[in-house]
Amino acid sequence: GDQVxxxxxxxxxxxxxxxxxxxNFTTTMRAVQWFRKNSRGSLINLFYLASGTKENGxxxxxxxxxxxxxxxxxxxxxxxxxxxxxxxxEDMGYKLTFGTGTSLLVDP
Amino acid sequence: DPKIIQKPKxxxxxxxxxxxxICEQYLxxxxxxxxxxxxxxxxxxxxxxxxxxxxxxxxxxxxxQPQSSKKNHLDLQxxxxxxxxxxxxxxxxxxxxxxEQFFGPGTRLTVL
Numbered sequence: 410g411d412q413v414x415x416x417x418x419x420x421x422x423x424x425x426x427x428x429x430x431x432x433n434f435t436t437t438m439r440a441v442q443w444f445r446k447n448s449r450g451s452l453i454n455l456f457y458l459a460s461g462t463k464e465n466g467x468x469x470x471x472x473x474x475x476x477x478x479x480x481x482x483x484x485x486x487x488x489x490x491x492x493x494x495x496x497x498x499e500d501m502g503y504k505l506t507f508g509t510g511t512s513l514l515v516d517p
Numbered sequence: 518d519p520k521i522i523q524k525p526k527x528x529x530x531x532x533x534x535x536x537x538x539i540c541e542q543y544l545x546x547x548x549x550x551x552x553x554x555x556x557x558x559x560x561x562x563x564x565x566x567x568x569x570x571x572x573x574x575x576x577x578x579x580x581x582q583p584q585s586s587k588k589n590h591l592d593l594q595x596x597x598x599x600x601x602x603x604x605x606x607x608x609x610x611x612x613x614x615x616x617e618q619f620f621g622p623g624t625r626l627t628v629l
Contacts, residue, residue, distance in 0.1 A: 451622045503572050505562060505609075506562065507552075507559040508559060
């Protein structure tokens with residue numbers, strides 16, 4: 410079945426630095442969503458992309474359907490950015506296939 | 518105000534019993550979904566509904582039955598519960614097919 414490979418599984422950043430998360434897809438996907446899980450376990454929507462790039466504050470995401478990947482860039486990381494980030498790829502039907510998540514820890 | 522309500526937040530059941538998980542969305546969306554997250558696994562798609570009609574079913578077991586009494590409701594009935602059914606069940610909705618999905622806070626089910 411469809412698979413989404415998310416990396417890294419864990420990431421530690423110093424405040425003010427940045428990095429990128431990546432998801433690779435085993436098949437062509439129609440769109441991608443990025444979420445952050447908050448302290449209560451709720452999924453917070455970050456981005457929805459069918460192509461190209463989107464930026465929101467210190468976050469930027471890109472999706473390349475042909476090359477089968479998506480990235481989430483975080484710059485100038487803040488303590489409150491700590492949490493677990495998930496990508497989820499939308500196939501040609503209704504289904505979202507989730508990655509295994511990246512646990513981000515931002516320290517002072 | 519929460520836009521997608523799931524009830525209850527926590528649920529404990531005994532093996533063999535039956536439970537109903539409630540989901541209501543107040544986003545005016547036409548499509549609704551159920552996902553499940555078992556321990557240490559990614560969220561897994563279960564069902565999708567559009568305009569109260571089943572569109573996709575990726576759940577092998579007939580013990581899981583969605584019920585849509587209204588356009589903004591999609592409940593999940595689970596019969597003959599097993600310990601392996603223990604998981605957090607998430608409801609989601611989107612405006613239509615191929616649109617951004619928004620998730621409820623989940624119902625954490627424990628089957629003893």
